[in-house]
Amino acid sequence: MPFAFEELHVYQVALKWVALSNALTYTPRFNLKRTILDQLGRASLSIPLNIAEGNGRWHDAEKKQYFRIARGSIFECVAIIQVLKSIGEIPEPRFSECYSCLEQLSKMMAGLIKSVE
Numbered sequence: 001m002p003f004a005f006e007e008l009h010v011y012q013v014a015l016k017w018v019a020l021s022n023a024l025t026y027t028p029r030f031n032l033k034r035t036i037l038d039q040l041g042r043a044s045l046s047i048p049l050n051i052a053e054g055n056g057r058w059h060d061a062e063k064k065q066y067f068r069i070a071r072g073s074i075f076e077c078v079a080i081i082q083v084l085k086s087i088g089e090i091p092e093p094r095f096s097e098c099y100s101c102l103e104q105l106s107k108m109m110a111g112l113i114k115s116v117e
Contacts (some may be wrong), residue, residue, distance in 0.1 A: 005055035010108040014048035014070070017101050021077065024090070024098065040080045046073040047105065051112075064116045071109040078102050 005011050021044040025037040047070045054066025081098045084090040090098075 003052070003056075005052045008051065008055065008112070010105065010112055011048055011051050011055075013101070013105055013108060014051055017077070017105060018044050018048060020098060020101055024081075024094065036080060036083065040077060043073045043076040043080065046070065047077075051109075060116045064113055067109060067113045067116065071106065071113065074102055074106050074109060078106075 021040055025041050050066045050070035050073065054063045054070070057063045057066065078099065081090060081095060081102070085092075085095045
């Protein structure tokens with residue numbers, strides 16, 4: 001892999017989350033307006049994009065800012081899947097799978113941010 005960010009485990013897990021959330025947004029069962037699902041897609045995509053962009057920055061303060069944005073997007077995704085669960089649009093097994101992936105990502109992002117400090 002030619003780019004350093006591609007070797008980061010957190011980046012690989014972020015790609016896994018994008019695939020998982022993408023499958024969730026295309027589930028025909030959802031009766032929601034497209035807006036919440038579009039927001040989930042944007043927030044999910046923001047995670048690996050900010051990891052990649054932050055990793056390409058020279059200065060630690062810049063890197064940390066992009067990594068914090070990625071972490072914020074993780075929290076946004078958690079809130080969205082909780083909303084989906086609370087209104088009965090996501091079944092418990094799928095919610096647990098999504099939540100676990102996001103929890104893992106959050107911990108990994110915290111570690112990545114600390115590594116830059």
